[in-house]
Amino acid sequence: MQRSFLGGGEPVRYVHGHDPATLASHSVRTAANSCGYLLSYLKPGMSVLDIGCGPGSITLDLAEIVGPEGRVIGLENTAEPLGAARQMAADRGDSGTRFVVGDVLQLPFPDESFEVVHAHQMLQHVVDPVSALTEMHRVCAPDGVIAVRDADYAAMSWYPHYPGMERWRNTYRELAKRSGGEPDAGRHLRAWAHAAGLVDPVITTSAWTYADTDSCRWWGNGQADRISGAVFRDRVATVLGTTDADVDEMVRGWRSWANNPDSCFTMTHGEMIVIR
Incomplete structure (x- = not known):
């Protein structure tokens, strides 16, 4: 059985899974659209650890910024x-x-190994985010940067209203919590940092917004593809007893939203910078 970020006990599978639709969605994430709050701290030659790197699109952007003289590891x-x-x-x-x-929760690196320790959309999946931040602090060098960004599912907003989309959010949030995560992680970052003993966390917010024909179709149909696959169906059926008919309603909601000319969707993220 594979390990998970949840750690600290029985291994748990990543809630989203790594099917092609999910990897395709994650592959469009860039340093510019996913960690803009960090970029002013980066310099050529820095050492960077990117935790929860997925298909590596953000990691490789960070590597370009710190240059060939830098050292970058995606985990x-x-x-x-x-x-x-x-x-x-x-x-x-x-x-x-x-x-x-x-x-x-058990990073395989010595103390003070990296000048930048970054995680995007990772803490929401961890059963003990305070311990995760403690480990990130441990491997960060003095005067180095710890940077995290996480979504807040409860704060997501969209128009027009489709019952299937609201059912999707409620289902996903319950699945995430039953799996040991916190789907509204963005609002918890400051509290988690204080609990981990991190000093003077700087909290900001930013959002992904989909409000034109092409981006709404891409986002809506991409979400529909992700939840219509076997990974999501199997997990919500096993954990929550959700039926295929329930999931089909969610898929129809997303596809209807994707093709509505008035559609708009906003995903709010909490961001945090801590200087060690």
């Missing part, structure tokens, strides 16, 4: 998405960035 809790990450690195001509398997 995942399972090998599943790392094949895609290594292929993306090869396609971009990056032979220096490393991708490894490891657990954020």
Whole structure:
């Protein structure tokens, strides 16, 4: 059985899974659209650890910023998405960035190993985010940067209203909580930092907004593809008793929203910078 970021006991599978639809969605994440709050802290030659790197698109952008003289490692809790990450690195001509398997609750690195320790959309999946931040602090060098960004599902907003989409949110939030995570992690970052003993966390927010024809179709149909697959269906059936008919309603809601000319969707994220 694979390890999980949840750690600290019985291994748990990543709630979203790593099916092709999920990897395709994650692969469009960039340093610009997913960690803009961090970019002003980056300098050529820095060492960077990117935790929860997935298919590696953000990791490889960070590697470009710190340059060939920098040292960048992307870490995942399972090998599943790392094949895609290594292929993306090869396609971009990056032979220096490393991708490894490891657990954020037991990072496989010595103390003070990295000048930047970054995680995007990761703490929401951890059963003990305070311990995860403690580990991130441990491997961060003095005067280094700890940077995290996480979504807040309860704060997501959209128009027009479709019952299937609201049912999707309620179902996903319950599934995440039953799996040991916190789907509204963005609003908890400051409290978690204080509990971990981190000093003077700087909290900001930003959002992904989909409000034009192409982006709404991509986002809506992509979400429909993700939840219509076997991974989501199997997990909500096993954990929550959700039926295929229930999931089909969610899929119809997303596809209807994707094709509505008035559609708008906003996903709010909490962001945090801590200087060690």
